Each structure stands twice: as structure tokens, then as C-alpha cells.
Amino acid sequence: MSHSAPSRRRNTPKQETIKIVTKDLIRDLKVPRKDPSGMSIILSPLEFERITSASRIRSAEEREAEMSAIRREKEAAIEASEDRKALLRQADFSRRKNEGPSDLEAEARERAQYLLEKANTQRLEQEDEIKKMNELILGAQCHAVQDAQILEKHLILNELQEEERRLDAMMEVERRKAIERQEQIEALRKDQRIIGKRQIIDQIKDREEQRLLEEELKEQEGQEMLENLEKLQMEELQALEVKKREQRKLQSEILQINEESLRAKARKKEEERIADLMALEFTRKKMERDAEFEAEQERIKKEKEKEVARLRALQERERDHRAEQDALRARRSQEAAEREWRRKEKEQALKKAEEDERLRLARVEQVAHKEHVHAILAARERAEFERVIKAQQEEIAREREKEEKLKKEQLSYSDMVRQQIREKEARTVKHRIEVFQEVEKMREEARNRQARLSEIKIKKLNELRTAGLPEKYCNEVERKVHFVPPIGN
Known part of the structure; x- marks a missing residue:
């Protein structure tokens, strides 16, 4: 166990490193054994070649050649597709021809036939004879309905x-x-009238008693009114006495007031007399002051008149001096005006002489200009005459050419008209043949149409009879449409 671990470490390949040398240091970077992003792929040589060729910038000739190759490939693919479609259509047509029509096609054909027959029937329904027959059938049905309604009306009337x-x-x-x-009600009313009569008699008695009571009350009220009236008269007499005393007192007061008024009037009259005396004194003094003022004004007026007379004398002397000066200035001005008039007359005479000379020269120049203009006009008229002669000659030549051309056109037109007549005759013959054929065709169609109409009439009459319409109406419809059944039926 202790020896196996070191052996595995020795067999592990050394990790790849990259040495990076910069200005300030040297670093060793380890290259990871796995792609950290997970997006690395391995390309085949063909794919790599395709990518490199696609990334290369191609020239216009290369792009055009590539586009041509692509178009040729597309055209070849389209042609192959069309060939395959044609083969498939041919195979499908052969299959359908051998198998016969499908259910959908048969149904469509039947539906088309039904619609065609329906359209023909509707078109025949628009024929005048069928319309007339429909109207007659409708009238017969209306008559039948009317008869049924009349019968029903009679039944209803009986009911x-x-x-x-x-x-x-x-x-x-x-x-x-x-x-x-009503008899019972009358008896009841009679009993009620008897009862009412008794009640009325009782009411009359009650009212009579009430009237007597009211009369007694009225007598008592009259007595009381007399007593009250006497009492009122006594009160009025007392009030009248009081009123008289008040009137006497009022009269004494009025007399006292009148005396006071008379004394006041006397005082006022005395005051007015004193005021009049004072007014007279004031008027006298005012008149004296006015007289003194008028005398002073008269004196001032006389002094002013003297001063005005003196000033007028001075003005007269000044006016005479000015008149002499004005006369002197007028004489001088007249003399200057005469001198100016003589100068202007002289200048006008000189101007008139100069104007006459200028007019004479202008007349001479005008005569020369007029002669020159006449010469120019004569030359122009001569040139215009020559131009008109030349134009007339050219017009004559054009007219001749036009006449010759017109003759040629007339000859050509005559030939064309003859050709058109021949063509029209041929078309007329052809049209007559076509019309004859069309008439025969129309007669055949009319015979077929009449046969179809007869079938429809028979069908409609049978439908009427089947619907239960009375036979007399069916016979009437058949008679009115002039129906003649075809022979053999």
C-alpha cells in the first residue's frame, strides 16, 4: 500500500504550463486539462475547411460562379420535381381511369345533374305559357278556397x-x-211613498210648532230692541249735550285765537310801514348816487370824444401822406411794368422768328422723308406683287397635283367599293345560310320546348288532382290553357 501511492504519483503526466515574461516579473500559468466554459468542440477536417473557406473573402467572379452553380442546382432540382409530379399525375390518372369515379365524384356529378335539372325547370317556369298556367292554377285554388270559405260562412251563419x-x-x-x-220594486216604492207621506206630515207639524216658537222669540227680541233703542237715545242725548259744551268751549278758544291774529296783523302792518319808509330812503340815496355817477360818466365821455377827434385828425394827415407815397410807387411800378412788357414783346418776336425758321426746316425734312417713304412703299408693293404672283403659280401647281391625286384616289376607291360589294354579297349569302340554319335550330328548340311544356302541364294537372282539387276546377284550368295531350299518351 505504501509503495503503490508513490508509483501512481510518478505515472501522473505533468500539467502543461505557459511562461509569461513581462517588464517586472516572470510568471508560469497552468493550462487546465478541462474546458472551464464547457463550449469547446472538436471539428472534422472537412468542417474546418468549410469554415475557413467561408471566412475567406471571395472575389466577384467567384461569387458569380457560385451563384450560377446554385441556380443550376435549383433548376435541376425543379426539373426533377416537375418530372416526378408529371409521373405521379400520369399514374394517378391511369389509376382513376381504371378504377372509375370515386364516391365523392359520383356525388358531385349527381348534385351537378340535379342543379342542372332544377335550373332548367326554373327556366321553364319563367315561360309565358307556364306563368299563365300557374296563374290559372292559382285562380282555381283561390276559387276552391273561396267556395270552402263560403260554405264555412254559411255554416257559421246558421250557427x-x-x-x-x-x-x-x-x-x-x-x-x-x-x-x-219591477212589479215588486213598484210595490216596495208604493209602501215607501206612504211611509214618506206620513213622515212629511209629521215634519209639517214639527215645523209649524217651530215657527210659533220662533215668532214668540221674535216678539221678545223686538221688545228688547225697543228697550235698547230708548236706552241708546238717552245715551245719544247725553253725548249731544257733552258735544255742545265742547263746541262752546272751542268757539271761545277760536275767538281768542282770532284776537291774537288781529293783533299780530296790526304789528306786521306797522313793521311793513317802517320797512317801506326805509326802502324809500334807500331809493332816494341810490338815485343821488346814480346821478353823480352819470355826471362823472358824461364828463369822461366828453374827454374821450375830444381824444378821439384829435386821433382822427392825426390819422387823416397820415392817410394823406400814405396816399401820396402810394401814388408815387404806383407810377414807378407802372413804368417798370411797361419796360418789362416791351422786353417780353421783343423776346417773343425773336422766338417767333426762330420758330418759323425751325418749322420751315422741318417741312423741308418732312417732304424729303415722305418722298423716301413713298419710294420704300413702292418697292415693297412691287415685291409683294411678285410674291403673290409666285404664290398663285405655286397654288395652281398644287391644285393640279391635288386633282391628279384625287383622280387616283377615286379610281382606287371605286376598286375598293367594288371589292366591298363583292365581299358583302358573299357575306349576305353566308348570312342567309346561317339564318336558315338558325331558323331550323330554333324550330327544333321550339318543338323540344313545346314537348317539355306539355310534360310540365301534365305534371301540374296531375299534382292538382292528387292534391284533391275539385274536378271542375281541373277541367276549367285544362280548358283555359288549351292543353292538347301529345299523341300516344
Whole structure:
């Protein structure tokens, strides 16, 4: 045991290390025997070659060649697939041909046949004859229903009459019972009237007694009212005496007040007289002051008038001096205006002479220009005339060419029309043949249609009879549609 352990340690392979040398130290790193990430794989040489070739950058020619190879492979695969599909379809067709139609195909064919027959039947139902027959059948059914309704109405009417008779009998019984009840009620009312009459008589007696009592009470009340009235009269007399005393007292007070008022009026009158005297004195003094003021104003006015007269004299003298100065200035201004007028007249004469000379030169130039324009216009007219002549000649030539071309076209058109006539005649013959064939075809279809309509009519009449419609209505429908059964049936 002691020797086996060292031997195993000696046989254990030495772990791989990597020495890393850096600037500051040297380290030995151990390489682990297992992949710590667990993602390591082992590639085959072919896979490794494929990866390396895929990682290599290929040129455009290589990529194009590769794409061409891929396209060829796809096309070959598609062709092979189409060949296989064709073989499978051929085999399936042969199998179906040998085996016959399947259940689904048979069912689909039967359904298609049923739908086709149904469509043909519906199309025949839209025929006018069938529509008319349907209307007649519907009318016959309506008549049958109407007859049934009339019969039912008669039955109902009979039942109603029977019910009315029964109700009349019941009403008669009820009427008799009502008469008996009414007689009983009348007897009861008669007894009640007798009782009521007795009660009314008793009430009249009671009311008479009540009236007598009320009259006695009224007499007592009247006596009491007389006594009260006398008492009230005495009270009114006493009140009147008191009122008279108060009036006498009031009159004495009024007299006293009047005397006081008269004395007050006298005092007021005296005061007014004194006030009038004072007003007269004030007016006199005011008039004296006004007279003095007016005298002073008159004196001031006279002084102002004297001053105004003096100023007016000064203004007159100043106005005369100004008039002389204005006359002098006017003469000077007139002389200056005359000098200016003479100067302007001279300038206008010079300007007029210059304008006349300028107009003369302009007329000469205008005449020369006019002659030049006439020469140019003449040359233009001559050139225009030559151009028109040339254009007319060209137009004549074009007209001739056009006429020749028109003649050729007319000849060609005539040939074309003749050809069209021949073609139209051929088409007409062909159309007549086709129309004849179409008419024969339509006649055949009409015969077939009439046969189908006859079958449908027979079927509908049989359905009516089977439905239990009365025979007279069936015969009427058959007569109205002018039905003629086919020979041999």
C-alpha cells in the first residue's frame, strides 16, 4: 500500500504550463486539462475547411460562379420535381381511369345533374305559357278556397242564427223576470211613498210648532230692541249735550285765537310801514348816487370824444401822406411794368422768328422723308406683287397635283367599293345560310320546348288532382290553357 501511492504519483503526466515574461516579473500559468466554459468542440477536417473557406473573402467572379452553380442546382432540382409530379399525375390518372369515379365524384356529378335539372325547370317556369298556367292554377285554388270559405260562412251563419234564437229565448225569460222584479220594486216604492207621506206630515207639524216658537222669540227680541233703542237715545242725548259744551268751549278758544291774529296783523302792518319808509330812503340815496355817477360818466365821455377827434385828425394827415407815397410807387411800378412788357414783346418776336425758321426746316425734312417713304412703299408693293404672283403659280401647281391625286384616289376607291360589294354579297349569302340554319335550330328548340311544356302541364294537372282539387276546377284550368295531350299518351 505504501509503495503503490508513490508509483501512481510518478505515472501522473505533468500539467502543461505557459511562461509569461513581462517588464517586472516572470510568471508560469497552468493550462487546465478541462474546458472551464464547457463550449469547446472538436471539428472534422472537412468542417474546418468549410469554415475557413467561408471566412475567406471571395472575389466577384467567384461569387458569380457560385451563384450560377446554385441556380443550376435549383433548376435541376425543379426539373426533377416537375418530372416526378408529371409521373405521379400520369399514374394517378391511369389509376382513376381504371378504377372509375370515386364516391365523392359520383356525388358531385349527381348534385351537378340535379342543379342542372332544377335550373332548367326554373327556366321553364319563367315561360309565358307556364306563368299563365300557374296563374290559372292559382285562380282555381283561390276559387276552391273561396267556395270552402263560403260554405264555412254559411255554416257559421246558421250557427249564429241558432245562437240568436237561443239568446232570444233567454232574453224573453230574463224580460219576464225583470217585469216581476219591477212589479215588486213598484210595490216596495208604493209602501215607501206612504211611509214618506206620513213622515212629511209629521215634519209639517214639527215645523209649524217651530215657527210659533220662533215668532214668540221674535216678539221678545223686538221688545228688547225697543228697550235698547230708548236706552241708546238717552245715551245719544247725553253725548249731544257733552258735544255742545265742547263746541262752546272751542268757539271761545277760536275767538281768542282770532284776537291774537288781529293783533299780530296790526304789528306786521306797522313793521311793513317802517320797512317801506326805509326802502324809500334807500331809493332816494341810490338815485343821488346814480346821478353823480352819470355826471362823472358824461364828463369822461366828453374827454374821450375830444381824444378821439384829435386821433382822427392825426390819422387823416397820415392817410394823406400814405396816399401820396402810394401814388408815387404806383407810377414807378407802372413804368417798370411797361419796360418789362416791351422786353417780353421783343423776346417773343425773336422766338417767333426762330420758330418759323425751325418749322420751315422741318417741312423741308418732312417732304424729303415722305418722298423716301413713298419710294420704300413702292418697292415693297412691287415685291409683294411678285410674291403673290409666285404664290398663285405655286397654288395652281398644287391644285393640279391635288386633282391628279384625287383622280387616283377615286379610281382606287371605286376598286375598293367594288371589292366591298363583292365581299358583302358573299357575306349576305353566308348570312342567309346561317339564318336558315338558325331558323331550323330554333324550330327544333321550339318543338323540344313545346314537348317539355306539355310534360310540365301534365305534371301540374296531375299534382292538382292528387292534391284533391275539385274536378271542375281541373277541367276549367285544362280548358283555359288549351292543353292538347301529345299523341300516344
